Amino acid sequence: MSKRNISITILVLLIGGCISRFAFAGDVSLESVSYNLSTNTFTSAGIVTTSPVYQIYAGVQELPGVNLSSGDFISGTGFVKASYFMSAFGPTVLAIEPASGNNIAPIHIKKITGTNFTSSTVVKLQLSGETDITATGVNVVSATEIICDFDITGAKAGKWNVLVTKEGESGSLLTEGFEVKAYSFAANLAINYPNPFDPAREETKVFFRLDKDADTRAYIFTITGDMIWKDNFLSGSNGGRAGENTFTWNGMSAFGEMMSNGVYLLHIVEPSTGRTIAKGKIMVLRRTASVPKKDDIPLAAQIVIAVLLSGALLASGSGNIYRALKKIRKK
């Protein structure tokens, strides 16, 4: 029997107070319900049912001495069948395929099966103490099938819950439905995804592991030795904690330039000792041609170059030119 949290909003114009009452059709029972007077919202802590589709009847009872105005769904003091609530119930999730992935790159989910999927369905991976991983590229194939991607690069290894909700509302949970696996690689390696990446379109996520908590710095160098980007991470926080660490780089230098095609060298360094903890190589490759604008050599520089070229030309040939002119004059 699945259990779901729901939040139901009833359009009620309240002058004073009221008492809410719910009734359900079918194999449905209600664990508890609360009503927020300021937002006019009924919230159920849990509805227990064997069926993902059911009917709910809800209503308010007028308190003695309080006038309740009529609305679209509430009138008088009796129960009102509010069939529109059925669509307010979130989707359910039953299975996910594949059910595991390595934490070195995003994973494409071929199929999430469940019910009540709509275009506003949101899919997430959840693990206690970790930031939720929200699915991207969600494609609702049908009301019972979704295709999506999870960026699990650098995610903590373990069994994550799969949460499927309707946007802004509660939803259904597949407990420990997806396993994030720790891909084994050299300890002194930092990897990034996507690699290559196009800074005009995306960021790249860098992933590295530490043996123990430590203050760290991340440096990015050009292949000609300029340090174009850096970040500091405190011991114990993301970037400086034992285990998996991640950060993102948007391809912009500290000098405000978007980096061009090439390779950039990433070093994770322990600042107190200058020791290099991990290294990576980030590829930048633009996928489309850039936007037109004016040329790049300033006018002052062009004038200097022009004068120099003329000087060189004439210095080399002035003797010959002079002699040639002299001959012409003589003639």
Added chain:
Amino acid sequence: MKHRPFRLIFVPISVFWILCFGFCASSPGRDIGYTEDPTKIGIGARPLGMGRAFVAIADQENAVFINPAGLSYTKKWSLSSMYASFLGDVNYITFGFTYPLPLFRNGGVGIGYVGSNVPGIISPTQEGFNYSDYHNNVYLIAASFSPRDDLSFGSALKIFDQGFSGYVNSIGKGYDLDLGVKWDIDKRLGLGLNLQNILPVSMGGKISWPNGDEQSIPAVAKAGLKGLTEDGSILFAVDYDLQINKNLPGTGHIGAEWKFHPNLALRGGLDQNLSAMTGNTATNVSLGIGLEIGSVKFDYAYHPYFDESSNITHYISFTIFGRAPALRKTQTVAPTPEAAPKAIKAATPEAEPKEMVYKVICGPFTQKSKADRTNMDAIRKGLDSVVKEDGPGKWTVQLGVFSLEDNAAKLRDLAGGKGIKSIVITTPK
């Protein structure tokens, strides 16, 4: 009156160039990024040991890359190579060949190759790691000429080839131009200027990629000053690199070389790179040593970067010099044994033009064994010495052919030696 034609022609040609560049500047280009020119790392362990302060010095095997005007100062052909594992990640290798060529008085030509390669770049996927290699290579063709004894101009055409191979495949190609000038203020002070990658995008100064993307090659103005102490033993230099088309801070370079022995030199320098740490530049120390034996030269440079242990880079250069080209004029200025030392002393850098070449001869010897012994002593000292039979029972030893520019110290040593019978001063063709 004599210079009127020069001025008359100088003005219209300058205007032509300005209009040419001006036209290019007003034509639509692209909002492009700036690629990396691998020659920026530095070429030659000697310049790198001196903190890359070398624009005003560039005179021999490194001139092709650092300042093509310096090709006018080459007296012998040279073949050079350098290798380094830059920052521990970039395989960096260079080759250069220079040959003196008398174009407009002095001149020279050279070709060069700068290769930087980053192997084993990881592209992770769910299935595992995929690998690519990156290369950024430059091929250079350079030439120089000297309209005056103290002034030389040079230019280098640079052909760029960069891209990825392996899991990722994409190659970009392009070309650009360097323009260099060297001016000797006097025998001990000199200036150098190298305008690198000066072609605007609309004139072709760009890297073109298969998907239509175009990226500019950053233009840099490198200006330098060099100085030599009176005894010629210490050379110092200061350079400043100005980014022409990028809004980035300029970088400075300071270096010195102490030639404490005719064959040995110690070097040190301060070298600046851009640093995100300070938002401006960071200064790194560099050290180096040079050993020259005969026609072979070995240089080493130690260069840390940004106080990170794994960034320490060791540069190793190896150069072979050939013989000087054939000589046209010969003038014996010290035909008698007594006059020889005096003539050599007179042949100081202050007294003679830099292109003079000095042929130093010992002898004649009446016994070949004595000539051989002298010859061996000279070879041990690193001289390019040969024994010649001048006639029956008469041998001489030609200790070598020297130019003042690079062998002032050797000449002074020889001036105090024994057995020097004559000095022949010649000028190259």
